[in-house]
Amino acid sequence: xxxxxxxxxxxxxxxxxxxxxxxxxxxxxxxxxxxxxxxxxxxxxxxxxxxxxxxxxxxxxxxxxxxxxxxxxxxxxxxxxxxxxxxxxxxxxxxxxxx
Ligand SMILES: [Zn+2]
Numbered sequence: 663x664x665x666x667x668x669x670x671x672x673x674x675x676x677x678x679x680x681x682x683x684x685x686x687x688x689x690x691x692x693x694x695x696x697x698x699x700x701x702x703x704x705x706x707x708x709x710x711x712x713x714x715x716x717x718x719x720x721x722x723x724x725x726x727x728x729x730x731x732x733x734x735x736x737x738x739x740x741x742x743x744x745x746x747x748x749x750x751x752x753x754x755x756x757x758x759x760x761x
């Protein structure tokens with residue numbers, strides 16, 4: 663069993679073959695996926711996508727490529743989104759929750 667630890671599966675580049683990408687990965691024994699958000703604008707999308715794919719978890723944060731575009735309130739949004747997570751999830755750095 664392998665884990666893809668950094669997969670931006672929400673990116674538009676995957677719009678036409680997102681499910682096929684996951685299926686091909688599974689065929690290669692990649693069964694767990696960490697989907698990182700890149701900014702507050704895609705926190706909910708990444709969370710929803712992770713919940714729709716067995717073996718996927720998400721992590722919330724601001725990607726280095728998007729720091730210049732981030733707003734101060736994005737940090738408050740991040741804090742609010744993480745506030746519902748249990749301690750173990752935060753320590754691992756994943757945004758996974760049980761909802
Ligand atoms: Zn990245």
